[in-house]
Amino acid sequence: MAETYVIGHKNPDTDSICSAITYSHFLKLNGREVKPARVGEINSETKFVLEKFGYEKPELIEDGTRKRFILVDHNEEGQRVSGDYEILEIIDHHKFDFSSSNPIFILNKPIGSTCTIIAEMFFENELDIPKDIAGLLLSGILSDTVIFKSPTTTEKDKEIAERLNKIADLNLVEHGKEMKKKGAEIEGVSMKELILRDSKEYDFNGKKVCIGQLELVDTEEFLTRKEKIFETMKSIKEEKSYDSLVFAVTDVMKEGSTLFCLGEEENVGKAFETDLSSGKAYLEGVMSRKKQIVPALEKVF
């Protein structure tokens, strides 16, 4: 029988990688033979987290043919590893678009991170959580909720983080800021990578739309590179044949995003009731791709 991997989405973020490792640990405690995996290179935020808690990068899987997967932190085809494979389970916190020919275990909760859901499963099953696993779970929560500032954050995320921190014993805000700072390191990183490293592709009513997001503690300096941003977006859009490329530069402290848009400017502008004819607009209070940007775009397309 093919090996079973626990795997997160393409362009993996900290929640995806930490979910894959911690849910593998959970399943092993329940007697299941599984391995964590990843679809792409980890980002610098995740690298910092894995080093801090003493974990290696999970195995890289580029094509899922003849394997069996447990999906964490994603469910839609566009976010999944390519190939022809069996999906055994899904643990997620995103909008849903999935079909299977057999009943499988699915747990999707409208909360801030997949790591919150996995931590709940440890607690519900009264399983021991080692200190480093608690650290990974907390890192996933802090990353996806932007240190509890994202509007996707729920009381459950905070409550679970508090319980986990009785084990991990971290300064949560400091750890979160340090993570975000590492993730926001943009020195020596190409503009193309900055736009794409946290990007997801969507099919909105037949239109191929890519939405990238860059979270920075302070966006001012980065935004002076406006021309380089547009130039790079233009070449990405052409290379990948996107109908629209959207790039949100999120200011974690100001709690808002500067949106860059190339293609479908009128529709995207309408989604946020703003004028995007210049290709750029500041959106007060917009911090979450999942909860704010994607639903708004889905409505207008």
Added chain:
Amino acid sequence: MAETYVIGHKNPDTDSICSAITYSHFLKLNGREVKPARVGEINSETKFVLEKFGYEKPELIEDGTRKRFILVDHNEEGQRVSGDYEILEIIDHHKFDFSSSNPIFILNKPIGSTCTIIAEMFFENELDIPKDIAGLLLSGILSDTVIFKSPTTTEKDKEIAERLNKIADLNLVEHGKEMKKKGAEIEGVSMKELILRDSKEYDFNGKKVCIGQLELVDTEEFLTRKEKIFETMKSIKEEKSYDSLVFAVTDVMKEGSTLFCLGEEENVGKAFETDLSSGKAYLEGVMSRKKQIVPALEKVF
């Protein structure tokens, strides 16, 4: 704000109706304002169960426009009430085919009945289960697992039934047999109703296929009405423009089904490695539409 209803699938069975009532009770204990509902007329098995435990039929909903629904025991569009409405949650144990534009709570488990999942939620949350609610939950489990004989039955279903019966104090096999006997009452019921009352429509690669099932404690006498069965199937197939109409007459005691098939006989026969050119074949060990008939047909279509 529109009212929120907890609702099961079209052609409701005992698991759907008991899930709607018991999950409404669960949510009310958690401070949520919801009502149980049903999409169609209840069958005689369910009628017996509701009378036994002192419950009214839930409210009938024929069109879901401008309502909000929590789906139990189904998720696919073909099984849902028609209309344009918001889906807030899904608790189910079937194969999946669902998409949403927002993250919602989804819990799908590959086990014998939705009532098992709901009972687990009561236990996990340490909520009090009244005796009559335990009776409904047990009835849903016994009905969907055919008194633990269906191959969809898991250890979890048996374990939860045992815990529930500490409250309900029923003779499970006797209660299950009595339910099935009531459900199998075919005197005075038209052949059309017998074929359709537990039927579901599927889209298999563009083919419109309807699969009806009739569970009987003894099928011998019923099967002598072969000509009437084919004649009625023919008129249903024409009226509803099905590409194929499949009717499984399941013998609960012999643990097998006689399959009648009109349209696509070659494909359907291939699915069960049998010759269906006469439109009829006995399938040893086949008892579950969900776990045996649907996946087999999906593969060949």
